[in-house]
Amino acid sequence: xxxQLLPALTTLLEPSVLLAVFTGTIGGILxxxxxxxxxxxxxxxxxxxxxxxxxxxxxxxxxxxxxGGMYGGAIxxxxxxxxxxxxxxxxxFDGYPLARQGKGGMALAVAxxxxxxxxMLSTAALLLLxxxxxxxxxxxxxxxxxLLSIMGLASIVTLTKGNMVKGLLSGVLGLLLAxxxxxxxxxxxxxxxxxxxxxxxxxxxxxxxxxxxxSQILELTAESRILQEVGADPATLKREPLPKGLxxxxxxxxxxxxxxxxxxxxxxxxxxxxxxxVAKQLSPxxxxxxxxxxxxxxxxxxxxxxxxxxxxxxLLTLGIPGNSVAAALxxxxxxxxxxxxxxxxxxxxAVTYGFILSLFLANVLFLVLGLTCAPLFARVVRLPxxxxxxxxxxxxxxxxYAINNALFDVWLMLAFGATGYFLDRAGFSLGALVLGLILxxxxxxxxxxxxxxxxxxxxxxxxxxLCLLLWLLIAxxxxxxxxxxxxxxxxx
Amino acid sequence: MRRTTxxxxxxxxxxxxxxxxxxxxxxxxxRADAAVRYLYFLSLVLGLLSLLLxxxxxxxxxxxxEKAASASVEWIRAPRLFLGTLLAMLCYAWITPHLGFFPASxxxxxxxxWFLGFRKPLLLLGGTAGLLAFIWLVFxxxxxxxxxxxxxx
Amino acid sequence: xxRTFLWCAVAAFLLSLPFAAFGAYPEKPVTLIVASEPxxxxxxxxxxxxxxxxxYFPQPFVIENRPGAGxxxxxxALARAKKDGYTIGTLYTPHVAAHISAKRAKYTxxxxxxxFNFVSDxxxxxxxxxxxxxxxxxxxxxxxxxxxxxxxxxxxxxxxxALTQLNEAAGIxxxxxxEKGSSGQKAAVLGGHVDVGFMNWSQIKPxxxxxxxRILGIMTPERTAELPDVPTCLEQGYRVISDSSRGFAAxxxxxxxxxxxxxxxxxxxxxxxxFQAAAKExxxxxxxxxPAYKAYLEELLTVTDKAFEKEPW
Numbered sequence: 001x002x003x004q005l006l007p008a009l010t011t012l013l014e015p016s017v018l019l020a021v022f023t024g025t026i027g028g029i030l031x032x033x034x035x036x037x038x039x040x041x042x043x044x045x046x047x048x049x050x051x052x053x054x055x056x057x058x059x060x061x062x063x064x065x066x067x068g069g070m071y072g073g074a075i076x077x078x079x080x081x082x083x084x085x086x087x088x089x090x091x092x093f094d095g096y097p098l099a100r101q102g103k104g105g106m107a108l109a110v111a112x113x114x115x116x117x118x119x120m121l122s123t124a125a126l127l128l129l130x131x132x133x134x135x136x137x138x139x140x141x142x143x144x145x146x147l148l149s150i151m152g153l154a155s156i157v158t159l160t161k162g163n164m165v166k167g168l169l170s171g172v173l174g175l176l177l178a179x180x181x182x183x184x185x186x187x188x189x190x191x192x193x194x195x196x197x198x199x200x201x202x203x204x205x206x207x208x209x210x211x212x213x214x215s216q217i218l219e220l221t222a223e224s225r226i227l228q229e230v231g232a233d234p235a236t237l238k239r240e241p242l243p244k245g246l247x248x249x250x251x252x253x254x255x256x257x258x259x260x261x262x263x264x265x266x267x268x269x270x271x272x273x274x275x276x277x278v279a280k281q282l283s284p285x286x287x288x289x290x291x292x293x294x295x296x297x298x299x300x301x302x303x304x305x306x307x308x309x310x311x312x313x314x315l316l317t318l319g320i321p322g323n324s325v326a327a328a329l330x331x332x333x334x335x336x337x338x339x340x341x342x343x344x345x346x347x348x349x350a351v352t353y354g355f356i357l358s359l360f361l362a363n364v365l366f367l368v369l370g371l372t373c374a375p376l377f378a379r380v381v382r383l384p385x386x387x388x389x390x391x392x393x394x395x396x397x398x399x400x401y402a403i404n405n406a407l408f409d410v411w412l413m414l415a416f417g418a419t420g421y422f423l424d425r426a427g428f429s430l431g432a433l434v435l436g437l438i439l440x441x442x443x444x445x446x447x448x449x450x451x452x453x454x455x456x457x458x459x460x461x462x463x464x465x466l467c468l469l470l471w472l473l474i475a476x477x478x479x480x481x482x483x484x485x486x487x488x489x490x491x492x
Numbered sequence: 493m494r495r496t497t498x499x500x501x502x503x504x505x506x507x508x509x510x511x512x513x514x515x516x517x518x519x520x521x522x523r524a525d526a527a528v529r530y531l532y533f534l535s536l537v538l539g540l541l542s543l544l545l546x547x548x549x550x551x552x553x554x555x556x557x558e559k560a561a562s563a564s565v566e567w568i569r570a571p572r573l574f575l576g577t578l579l580a581m582l583c584y585a586w587i588t589p590h591l592g593f594f595p596a597s598x599x600x601x602x603x604x605x606w607f608l609g610f611r612k613p614l615l616l617l618g619g620t621a622g623l624l625a626f627i628w629l630v631f632x633x634x635x636x637x638x639x640x641x642x643x644x645x
Numbered sequence: 646x647x648r649t650f651l652w653c654a655v656a657a658f659l660l661s662l663p664f665a666a667f668g669a670y671p672e673k674p675v676t677l678i679v680a681s682e683p684x685x686x687x688x689x690x691x692x693x694x695x696x697x698x699x700x701y702f703p704q705p706f707v708i709e710n711r712p713g714a715g716x717x718x719x720x721x722a723l724a725r726a727k728k729d730g731y732t733i734g735t736l737y738t739p740h741v742a743a744h745i746s747a748k749r750a751k752y753t754x755x756x757x758x759x760x761f762n763f764v765s766d767x768x769x770x771x772x773x774x775x776x777x778x779x780x781x782x783x784x785x786x787x788x789x790x791x792x793x794x795x796x797x798x799x800x801x802x803x804x805x806x807a808l809t810q811l812n813e814a815a816g817i818x819x820x821x822x823x824e825k826g827s828s829g830q831k832a833a834v835l836g837g838h839v840d841v842g843f844m845n846w847s848q849i850k851p852x853x854x855x856x857x858x859r860i861l862g863i864m865t866p867e868r869t870a871e872l873p874d875v876p877t878c879l880e881q882g883y884r885v886i887s888d889s890s891r892g893f894a895a896x897x898x899x900x901x902x903x904x905x906x907x908x909x910x911x912x913x914x915x916x917x918x919x920f921q922a923a924a925k926e927x928x929x930x931x932x933x934x935x936p937a938y939k940a941y942l943e944e945l946l947t948v949t950d951k952a953f954e955k956e957p958w
Contacts, residue, residue: 027634030630031630031635034630037630037631037635037637040682040683040684041635041637041683041684041710042635043683043684044683044684044688044689044692045635045636045683045692047684047689047692047693048689048692048693048695048696048923049696051693051696051923137832138832138835138836138837139836140832140836141833141836141838142822142833142838163499163548165541165544165545165548166499166545168541169502169506169538169541169542169545172534172537172538172541173506173538175534176509176513176534176535176538179527179530179531179534182714182715183524183526183527184799184823184825185524185526185527185800185823186521186523186524186526186527186800186958187799187800187801187957187958188520188521188523188524188527188958189749190520190524190527190531191516196713196714196717196718196721196749196751197713197714197718199713199714199715199717199718199749200712200713200714200715203713214581217577218574218577218578221569221570221573221574221576221577221608222568222569222570222573222574264826264828264829264831264832265825265826265828265829314832318831318835318851318852318857319831319851319852320828320831320832320835321828322828324682324684325684327684327685327828328683328684331684331689331927334926334927335689335693335923335926335927336926337925337926339850339851339854339926340851341851341852341854341855342855343855384610385608386605386608386609386610387605387610387615387616387619389577389604389608390600390601390604390605390608390620391601391619391623393577393580393581393584393600393604394597394600394601394623394624394627395623395627397584397585397588397597397640398593398597398627398631398639398640401593401639401640402631402637402638402639404710404711404712404713404718405638405709405710405711406711406713406718407585407588407589407640410585410588410640411585414581414582414585417581418578422567425565425566425567426498426499426502426565427495427499427565428502441825444527444530445823445824445825447530448526448530448823449822449823449824451526452794452820452821452822453794453822453838453839455792521957523957636707636708638707638709
């Protein structure tokens with residue numbers, strides 16, 4: 001490998017490649033921050049464009065879009081509670097309250113730093129440990145996926161503020177909504193009422209935009225500004241020092257992101273939720289989560305950017321893309337005749353390692369850009385709601401339409417928005433609902449596949465070593481959650 | 493509305509939903525038996541949790557009655573603005589395919605902004621035009637991602 | 646930087662203002678409905694075509710992704726599109742026929758004018774390199790003794806049809822473990838979580854070349870030029886013939902003039918050396934012109950009709 005790095009570095013330093021990283025990252029941040037535009041879309045669009053470019057520049061461009069896109073989602077999630085990408089949903093739990101308290105600039109800086117380290121860590125893993133990690137990822141079969149989704153669902157307990165019954169109900173409602181559409185095992189159409197847009201299930205992005213963004217603007221109609229502290233001094237908006245003690249959270253988040261990102265079908269959204277859950281369970285003050293704790297932002301953001309490197313591990317070594325962006329990237333590799341596998345690291349080493357190094361550069365780039373622009377972006381919360389509400393509504397409409405080019409999704413989004421508003425008012429947890437909606441299909445498919453594989457025996461979930469490990473982790477995540485409410489009640 | 497009453501109502505709705513889902517699942521063909529079992533399981537959990545919520549609300553409502561209306565749900569804080577915004581968004585979604593995305597958005601942003609109390613016409617016009625130009629650049633120009641169409645784009 | 650960017654944008658915009666042209670088709674950009682998500686195989690095929698068509702067609706082809714319901718949303722949108730020649734779209738098999746067989750589709754094959762098939766990706770029976778099965782015979786013998794699992798892409802897809810065909814031809818009962826998408830299938834086969842996988846050649850090409858998997862049989866009538874050493878299922882005594890193809894179609898009812906212009910464009914793109922180079926590694930090209938494509942689709946429909954009668958999805 002070392003002998004490949006030097007030529008790779010020279011490739012990277014070519015002006016065309018540097019320009020590609022730069023353009024890609026900036027474009028990625030933009031695409032990531034706008035709801036409904038995804039990095040997958042941007043990469044797919046670039047595939048034919050990169051054909052005429054030299055492979056190193058083409059890949060660097062796409063890598064920049066991927067890294068920047070994953071980071072960009074945080075900006076709108078924090079400032080407007082409108083996750084630009086699903087993976088940033090967990091970022092808004094603490095980021096948005098921070099923005100409302102006038103600490104949006106700080107929250108953005110935390111997100112930037114966390115994304116940076118998450119990305120660096122996972123890219124380092126990609127550079128140094130790819131083959132070993134890829135072999136490990138293959139040990140995840142259907143039963144493990146099922147348990148992973150249970151582990152994600154365990155976060156419902158932490159997402160719930162207040163009444164646990166309502167939190168669990170929200171999660172189950174999400175799982176139930178996730179059963180709409182084609183049964184993955186038999187192909188039977190459930191609850192789709194002949195509406196072809198529902199055959200594949202409820203489209204996730206419109207639901208997310210509705211629940212988070214539309215319900216939020218309905219809430220904001222009663223206020224004049226997002227910023228709650230009327231007297232918040234613009235000067236403090238500009239420069240608030242980064243809180244200390246984030247390093248362990250970011251490190252854990254990066255690791256979780258890398259590991260979960262490697263698994264095809266799991267992905268950045270789930271890793272962000274799991275990381276958020278872990279951070280809350282380990283925190284000495286779990287009750288501050290969801291009310292504007294920067295640790296929550298750091299946990300979610302380090303994990304979703306950790307997925308960037310993670311998802312490329314099985315892609316480059318085995319040709320198994322970890323998620324849809326990686327799948328589109330594979331098209332970009334193939335068009336240059338770069339076929340995933342061992343040869344990528346030997347014969348095409350200069351290009352491959354150049355690509356990996358360009359990811360480091362993309363991370364540095366969004367770090368610099370993000371930290372410089374954070375205070376600028378943060379000013380958006382000082383705009384009057386009379387301007388912001390229509391603007392967010394327009395972005396929500398065009399964003400939910402763009403995912404599938406379907407007007408149906410716009411109505412879906414509005415329905416989720418209005419329902420979400422009332423559920424939120426009644427004390428239900430929209431975060432738990434979203435989690436159920438994401439994890440439902442994975443849980444159901446994993447469960448069904450496992451039982452086919454084991455011929456109906458439940459033992460399959462307890463016999464495999466990795467399953468046992470996952471059960472332990474699930475227990476470790478759940479126990480503190482059930483202990484704490486009692487203590488809190490006792491003190492109340 | 494008191495929170496306990498609201499909880500009771502949502503619990504009842506949950507029970508009804510659970511029953512509907514379970515009933516619908518009985519009509520699935522035999523090859524989808526795995527899906528049927530999964531839905532039974534989910535509706536069972538939903539039913540139990542809803543029952544728990546209902547009983548919680550009944551138990552607590554007695555106690556809460558004495559504590560007066562301390563725990564009440566405020567459904568809508570600013571009814572006029574809330575309903576106006578909701579209505580505007582529904583109209584917007586309805587009119588978009590007829591007018592096309594950009595004209596519809598332009599109208600929507602101006603009207604809703606004015607309705608919500610923004611009284612600087614030039615700024616409102618500028619902000620609207622700016623956002624729409626931005627969307628046009630990113631969606632249409634650079635990414636060639638379609639926006640809802642109509643006779644005038 | 647920001648300013649340069651802006652200037653570039655303005656310049657690009659001015660340059661792209663359409664020059665006034667009246668009369669002959671095409672006067673404006675042609676929408677190309679892609680019935681799948683951005684980044685997939687069908688999407689890449691369409692985007693490559695659109696890029697190289699720029700050279701031969703006076704107007705751009707604008708991609709519109711209409712994913713969902715196994716392509717059905719996109720196919721229906723194409724069938725219902727205006728017949729003015731400014732909308733064409735992609736078809737892929739077996740889904741386009743499978744939806745008709747399942748009586749879910751609100752279109753029939755008569756709603757399309759098949760233009761050109763580009764890709765056909767033969768099905769393959771694959772096992773992990775560490776698997777004890779060396780031939781299809783080994784697999785069938787083992788399947789008679791114990792329960793085996795086979796990874797497929799789910800009900801109503803080509804992999805599932807292939808598995809059903811093998812089960813029927815050999816009188817065995819390999820169970821289908823459905824996955825969502827080929828990456829899950831690949832992981833299941835490479836991780837040894839299933840006994841066998843029913844996949845498509847392009848999906849496992851890299852893994853075959855690096856020796857991680859073995860192909861027990863290819864589901865073409867005859868051996869392919871690319872894999873001369875891989876026996877077909879047919880020559881091993883099991884009638885399993887399956888592939889997944891991707892091509893282009895226009896809605897029925899467009900004028901002859903339009904069809905002629907499109908047909909010419911497709912032919913020119915297919916002859917383009919650069920296009921061929923770009924398509925080489927990722928599209929399993931198998932060109933069928935309009936009439937041949939139409940015949941292929943009609944034959945497929947009889948196969949999926951039969952499959953649905955036996956085992957609905």
